[in-house]
Amino acid sequence: MYKSKFPKSIHLSAHYQQDIGKKVGIVLSPRSITSWHGVALLNKDGSFSIKRKKDLSKNLKLSSKTINGIICRYHIEN
Structure with a gap:
């Protein structure tokens, strides 16, 4: 097009x-990061952010939610 x-x-x-x-x-x-170069993180305050996986703590919980039929995975901050 x-x-x-x-x-x-x-x-x-x-x-x-x-x-x-x-x-x-x-x-x-x-400090820009796109979603295909990072992972979603659910912060303690309930907000989401995108972080580089290498910068995350190794002991975060992995979770997922289905949105419009698509499984969306994210990490939960402790």
Whole structure:
């Protein structure tokens, strides 16, 4: 779709999309992390954040929730 409308353009996207032929990844902020490079963490205050798995404590509990038929896994902060 993009190529037919804008054949000489470069498509920038922070999200993976299968219909893109050529894509240039961009960093949205110095501490930016995308969901496919990190894991979801349920914080003690009930909020969610995305963290790099290597930066998480090894003793976190792994849980999951089905949302719209998709199993979403996340770690729970102790």
